[in-house]
Amino acid sequence: MEEKKTELKMIKMSEVQSQEIEWLWYPFIPYGKLTIVQGDPGDGKTTLILNIAAKLSKGEGLDNDMKLMESMNIIYQTAEDGLADTVKPRLEKAGADCERILIIDESDKSLSMADERLEEAIIQTGARMLILDPIQAYLGGGMDMNRANEARDMTKRLGVLAEKYKCAIILIGHMNKASGNKAAYRGMGSIDFFAVARSVLLVGRVEGEPNIRAVVQIKNNLAQFGHPKAFELMESGFKWLGDYEITADEVLGGIAPKANKLEQAKRMLRELAETSNTVQSNEIFDMAEEQGISKRTLENAKKELCIRARKINNSWYWELDKIKQI
Secondary structure (H helix, E strand, C coil): CCCCCCCCCCCCHHHCCCCCCCEEECCCEECCCEEEEEECCCCCHHHHHHHHHHHHHCCCCCCCCCCCCCCCCEEEEECCCCHHHHHHHHHHHCCCCHHHEECCCCCCCCCCCCCHHHHHHHHHHCCCEEEEECHHHHCCCCCCCCCHHHHHHHHHHHHHHHHHHCCEEEEEEEECCCCCCCHHHHECCCHHHHHHCCEEEEEEEECCEEEEEEEEEEEECCCCCCCCEEEEEECCEEEEEEECCCCHHHHHHCCCCCCCHHHHHHHHHHHHHCCCCEEEHHHHHHHHHHCCCCHHHHHHHHHHCCCEEEEECCEEEEECCCCCCC
16 A cells, blocks of 8 residues: 655744743743653652642742742642542642642543543643653553653653643653663653653652652753752651752662762851851852852852851951851
8 A cells, every 4th residue: 555645844944933941940840841750659759749739729839940920720640549538638738729730530531641631621721730640551551651652652742732732741750670770761661751851850769868858850951950959758748958969870879968068068157157257258159169069059058047248348248157056
């Protein structure tokens, strides 16, 4: 049977209108693109995403890089947890506006990534974020996620959907059991899932800190890599810790971080305060650089210790005499 010829169509770049990337959470979750959140089972991937969804449902951000003007609708599909006994209690504990967290009813037919109901749901709700948890539950019966061509076709469809409606689509995936491999190759299924996503976040345990989970960006095609973050899982609930000094290799290898740079920076400032009440800011930055502490981490330490800066004769000085002891 003769294959039908596809008509050649050309696009001139002069006719393409440039657009800036819009961010839900800079530089971790872009609008209009696919983001993968992956990690080992039980390491807090779903907890992180549900707490982000809870914040967004109220028009709030997890941190200053998640800037929102109003609350948003979110579609959350899960194949692993019960809605009544697990998902709803988690959302309530996170303080979510559950009117804005919506689920496509799968009682008549299971959902897949290629299901037309995904687009219908985004149109009907105006959702700006769609979450599929986990990836492998939404492949459809005949698809093999380990075959590159099938994985590429499926994720391409989702990518078109994300771009068309400027919706951030989040795919949650379990890691495979191969230890010591690069994070990209430990994602469940074909490497093409990793390839199509514009941002990939690794969530994992911090060795020696049983309640802390790290969030490390291991892929970003749209901006510079974001600084690693962390959150704490306590009996009282989820606590966002913000910037954290850890690498993907340390998370994957179960290696304790060499040093928590934020704590190191605070210790350096406290020690400096023992001998000096006021120190020129440039001197402090130079001392931090010698110890491998970034300017951003030092500024965070300054903020946490409630250190004020003032200008004297065209130079900035940090006042260390009233450091808050935390």
